[in-house]
Amino acid sequence: MRSPYFTADHEVFRAKVRTFLAAEVLPDAARWEQEDGLPRELWKLFGEQGYLGLLHASSVGGGRDMFTSVVFLEELGRTGFGGLRAAVSVHAYMATHYLAWVGSRELRRTYLEPAVRGDSVAALAITEPAAGSDLAGLTTTATPDGDHYVVNGTKTMVSNGMVADFAVVAVRTGASADSDKSGMTGLSLLVVDSDLPGISRAPVRTLGWRSAGTATVVYDDVRVPADRLIGRLNSGFYYLVRGLQLERLVAATLALGGIEQSLDDLRGFLRGRRVAGSVLAEKQAPVHRVADLVTELAAARQLVHHTAWLYDQGELPTEECSMAKLYTTELACRLADTSLQLQGAHGYLEQSDAARAYRDARAATIAAGPSEVMRDLIGRAAMRGPAGRGAGAQR
Ligand SMILES: Cc1cc2nc3c(=O)[nH]c(=O)nc-3n(C[C@H](O)[C@H](O)[C@H](O)COP(=O)(O)OP(=O)(O)OC[C@H]3O[C@@H](n4cnc5c(N)ncnc54)[C@H](O)[C@@H]3O)c2cc1C
Incomplete structure (x- = not known):
């Protein structure tokens, strides 16, 4: 196009x-x-x-x-x-x-x-067993001790976690999650080498995204030099909320590419598969479903590219990033479901591309902020009116 x-x-x-x-x-x-x-x-x-x-x-x-x-x-x-x-x-x-x-x-x-x-x-370790989308609820601590921080806590769902040489870790350096009601003021980002004493990591077996080497990482009195602090002390919340906008735009763009490829695969299958004397590509039911998906893809493409353009202009288009992420990742799920169905048993084979797309698509509506949080952010901004842009405390 x-x-x-x-x-x-x-x-x-x-x-x-x-x-x-x-x-x-x-x-x-x-x-x-x-x-x-x-x-x-x-x-x-x-x-x-x-x-x-x-x-x-x-x-x-x-x-x-x-x-x-x-x-x-x-x-x-x-x-x-x-x-x-x-x-x-x-x-x-x-x-x-x-x-x-x-x-x-x-x-x-x-x-x-x-x-x-x-x-x-590199890995990025934000999520904890008891706090994922709720950044304000993070509890992993980094306590100053001379020219070091001592880190304690558990991070989970860390992509690259099993292989990373270092992780950027979200830690609580100021007010605790209990003492600060908003939980937003005391977060910082630390670079932590993966081979420091006190770190243990274990693989997390996920439904899809298998080659991402996902891990749970435990920090038990891990001494991290104080100069591994990224940016300013206690500014982690601000950094993360801004960084998450890029994360969402990246997630949307990846989903867009995946949707294009899956649609190509589906069309190839429909053109090649004969049922009752004609190829599926000549039957109205599958072709109408493809028509809907192609139309949605065209809309998704415009949304993602427009959001990228805003980002390129130096804006932080928070609502557009949320909309792009929400729309593309949910479209990828709808497409994965339709594609698997239209490919019959071929699509249901464990090693088929359609089955993998089905498994993988589900992760993207959760990682980098679940769809429900995207809807919350978009909905709240919409109720404030066009001038009411702003990111919330969730991802
Ligand atoms: C495959 C995969 C890879 C990931 N990689 C990383 C990584 O590399 N680093 C990292 O730090 N994290 C990673 N994550 C974690 C991811 O960011 C979190 O899963 C996500 O932020 C949601 O957090 P949670 O899973 O703890 O769900 P919770 O925050 O506990 O939410 C559970 C569910 O509640 C609902 N919900 C949440 N908030 C609201 C709301 N405001 N309104 C209504 N409903 C709501 C949603 O349905 C949500 O799915 C990964 C996740 C997945 C699935």
């Missing part, structure tokens, strides 16, 4: 990314799903192509516009492997985002630069 957002250079870049993914990812991605993780060498390959820091400053190998990232994320989404998408996007757009944005020069040199080269793997 022609678009005002993409230049000829973007399309050249798209072809390059697609060729790279076809050569280096697609042949082995199904095996990585079964192995519950990506191989170490893959990170290096992504890093060599410059794909792990596109949105960061040019001094660390980025300096590209938002639409270069949109192209990359759409293509990553088109692979159809949710675990791979999550692993790479958490590393390149979520965990390292905070280091690039407000990290000290030393933190950028020690953690960001190796991560952009693919020499190290």
Whole structure:
């Protein structure tokens, strides 16, 4: 589809990314799903192509516009492997985002630069067993002790958690979740090396996104040097709420790419499958369902690209990020359900692309903020009127 957002250079870049993914990812991605993780060498390959820091400053190998990232994320989404998408996007757009944005020069040199080269793997550890979307309820503590913080608590659902060399961890450094009713003032972000004494991690077996190496990470009196603080003390809530907007836009863009690929697969199946003397692509029932999905895809594409454009203009389009995430990830679920149904038993085979899409799509309406929270944020802003933009305390 022609678009005002993409230049000829973007399309050249798209072809390059697609060729790279076809050569280096697609042949082995199904095996990585079964192995519950990506191989170490893959990170290096992504890093060599410059794909792990596109949105960061040019001094660390980025300096590209938002639409270069949109192209990359759409293509990553088109692979159809949710675990791979999550692993790479958490590393390149979520965990390292905070280091690039407000990290000290030393933190950028020690953690960001190796991560952009693919020499190290990053995770983002916010969620806890008792608090996920409710950031104000986080209870993992970092207590000052000389020139260190002592970290205690448990993080869960950490993508890349099993393989990450370091994690950006949301910790409570100020008022406790009990003493501060809002729970918003005392959060900070710390970079924590994964091999520090007192850290233990265990795999979390999930329905989909299998190659993301998801983990529960326990911090038991972990001593972290005080200079690993990212940005200002007790400003973590502010950083996270802003960072979550990018997280949602990234999630929406990945979903968009996945929807395009799944629709291509479905159309291919319908054209090739003969039932009662004619191909399914000539029967009205499946074709009308495809018509609805293609129409919704066209709407989703405009919403995501418009949101990316606003972001590229330096805005923080919180409502649009929530709408884009809500609409695309729920559309991916509707499509996955329809596609599996229209492919009959072929779609129901465990190793089929349709079955994997069905499993993977469910994760995206939860991670980076459940649909219910997106509706809350959009609804509250809508009731305030067009001028009432603002992010809430949930993700
Ligand atoms: C595959 C996967 C990968 C993930 N990766 C990471 C990661 O790398 N790092 C990380 O920190 N976290 C990660 N997460 C965690 C994710 O961000 C949380 O699952 C999410 O924020 C929701 O938190 P929760 O699961 O604790 O659900 P809760 O916050 O307990 O909510 C449970 C349910 O309650 C409903 N709900 C919540 N709030 C509201 C509301 N305001 N109104 C109405 N209903 C509501 C929703 O249906 C929600 O699904 C991942 C999650 C998944 C599924």
